[in-house]
Amino acid sequence: MLLVYGGALNNGDRARRLYGELYPTRRLPSHDTFANTYRRLRETGKLQHREPGVRGRPLDVAVEERILAAFDDDRTISIRKVATELGFSVWKV
Known part of the structure; x- marks a missing residue:
């Protein structure tokens, strides 16, 4: 999939068409x-997409506090930005 995406010069629509041609089934x-x-x-x-076995596991208190502190510092910050800054998945945040 990634090779097709690179071959399509990182264009998702082109990659989709090329992937369909290469793998019609x-x-x-x-x-x-x-x-x-x-x-x-x-x-x-x-x-x-996610780590196996992680689903449903409760968060560590320190992790929760770091996430909440990020939103306390800036209430307009996006979930995606907090996830990137803290190194967590968007779903965890």
């Missing part, structure tokens, strides 16, 4: 999936 991902996968790999070094 596979499910066709949306154009956003290519960019999101590339971004996740660049930011985290991992392709997995």
Whole structure:
């Protein structure tokens, strides 16, 4: 998927068309999936959407306090920005 995205010069629509031509029997991902996968790999070094077994585990109190402090400092800050600054997933924030 990432090679197709690179071959399409990081254009999601072009990558989607090319992927469909190369793999006609596979499910066709949306154009956003290519960019999101590339971004996740660049930011985290991992392709997995979430860590296995992490779902539903309660947050550490210190982690919760760091997240809440970020919003206390700036109430207009986005969840995505806090996640990036603290090194957590958007879902965790």
